[in-house]
Amino acid sequence: MTELESLAGYALxxxxxxxxxxxxxxxxxxxxxxxxxxxxxxxxxxxxxxxTGRPSAEVSPGELAARWHATIVHTDASQHFLSLPHIRVDGDRARCVVHARVEVRLSNPGGSPSTSTNGTYTFGLVRAGHGWRIDSVTMVLLWNDGNSRIMELAAEKGARE
Structure with a gap:
């Protein structure tokens, strides 16, 4: 493989x-x-x-979907701001590290209607056919602002519905 082919493969x-x-x-x-x-x-x-304080765990996509159906879908809105991707590819594995700010809003009688989680995400990826699939997600918290109970309140809202 030529250097140009190697660079083109990395860019793709x-x-x-x-x-x-x-x-x-x-x-x-x-x-x-x-x-x-x-x-x-x-x-x-x-x-x-x-x-969250909970230890890392290996889960299935279905388990994550159940978590999200119990929490995030019951919030008013969320927005993930990701920037400056630092990507390393090693054969069929890759790592993407980004700065992250995650804003979540939920009107509630228990305090602020929003929370902001700020830190870095590290996404581990595995090659899958002609694309990539995420096989690990790590959030390293730098700081939080706002109502730290937003996701708990969203889960309570979901349980009532």
């Missing part, structure tokens, strides 16, 4: 990885849970320990 992989990550978070914000799940591998290591 990079574009596909960025597209996979963007499609995943855009689907979540649009409440398109199936669209988000469609970007995932068969098993996903989910690590939000720095945000």
């Amino acid at each position: 992989d990079r574009a596909k990885i960025e597209d996979t990550v963007a499609a995943f978070v855009l689907a979540l914000d649009a409440r398109d849970i199936q669209g988000a799940v469609g970007r995932l591998a068969e098993r996903v290591t989910w690590n939000y320990e720095s945000v």
Whole structure:
């Protein structure tokens, strides 16, 4: 393989990885849970320990879909802001690290209607056919602002409906 072919292959992989990550978070914000799940591998290591205190766990896309159906779909809105992707490809594996700010809104009688989680996401990806699937998500929290109970309140709202 020539250097030019190698660079072209990396550029194509990079574009596909960025597209996979963007499609995943855009689907979540649009409440398109199936669209988000469609970007995932068969098993996903989910690590939000720095945000929730719960340890990292390997879960299925179906388990994540159930979580999102119980929480995020019951919020008024969410928006994931991701920037500055740092991507490394090693054969059929890749890693994409981005700055992240996640805003979630939910009108509620218990305080502020919004929360903001700020940190970095590290997405692990595995090559799947001509594209990529996310097989790990790690959020490293830098700081939170607002009502830290928003997702808990959304789950309570969902349980009532």
